[in-house]
Amino acid sequence: MPTVGFIYPDHAAEDDYPFAERLLGPGFSLPVEHIYGTDLHAVPELLDLGSEQRLAEGAALLAEHEPDAVVWACTSGSFVYRWDGAHEQVDKLAAAAGKPASSTSFAFVRAAEKLGLKRVAVAASYPEDVAKLFVEFLGQGGVEIVSMTSEGIDTAAEVGRLSPEAVVDLAVSHDHPDADAVLIPDTAMRTLGVLTTIEARLGKPVLTANQVTVWEGLRLTGEIPGSTELGELFRCH
Template structure:
């Protein structure tokens, strides 16, 4: 039975994880450990949030679950370190956990590669300066961003309060005709329950933060699971 541990910052949309556990079915456990800092979408605060000490604490909290892999479930708290720093962040987390590790930022790059997606539109909730760092991270991973929007929402708590219909509209309204997929990069946003609706509206793959984070954890554990309601990635991303 694979156990994937997730280190989640503060509280916002972590209920996407038990939702996923229930739909993935028997044989998968997705425990979540919370670490606390600020939920402000600002570079200095995000660097502190993703620091080695905080992630090591998250690994310690997950240890009792005996996870097969650990994922830092925070996009901005990983890409803000830039590609080399984010890689070092994951390496230190793996060392602290004694298990394979990754982060949501790398999950986006790996999920895009799994789907053969090279050009994307980004529908970001972050302020513009933070969103641009995600664009830079994707570019370093071979993913071209053909359009990027930033909603300028300052805190994760505000993102977590978005109504489902607002999440759908955010994704749909920021598509681009040249994009092969739309990326929605914030684990504070509840997206698993609306993925089907977004993809139906857009007619193309949608990659969202909690979706790719869970997929990445399963990938690290060598597991492939199919859930129709979790978008194209969970229908054919493991092929």
């Protein structure tokens, strides 16, 4: 059974992971362990949240699950380190876990590559200065951003309280006609239950943080199952 361990910051939308596990079926295990810091979407706090020490703590908590791979399930706590720093971050996490490792930020880049996406719209929940760092990161990964919108939400807890209807509205209202897909980058947002609804409304792929994080972890194990309920990213398998 492929087992992917996820290090999740604080509490917000971590129930997306057991939900994904149920959708994927009994052949997959997606345990989640938590690390704690401030949930403020601000650069200094995010740098602390994604620090080597905190992620090593998360890796130690995951050890009892004997994961085949480990993923830092936090977009802002990875892209805030910029491209080279985020590579160093996952290298250190892999060393601490003794397993292949990645992060949500790299998951977005690799998922976009898998789907052949060249031009995307970003619908971010973050304040604008943080959202711009995500756009910069995507650009470093070869993804062109045709539009970026920022909801200016200060904390992950607030994002986690968004209703399913609000999440759908955020995605649909921030599409762009020139975009191949819409990207929604916050793991604090519950998106897996509304992915098919959003894609049906837009008529194009949608990549969300928890979706790509699960996909990236499975990619590291070499076993990605097809699913009709987790968006085009999983349907293409």
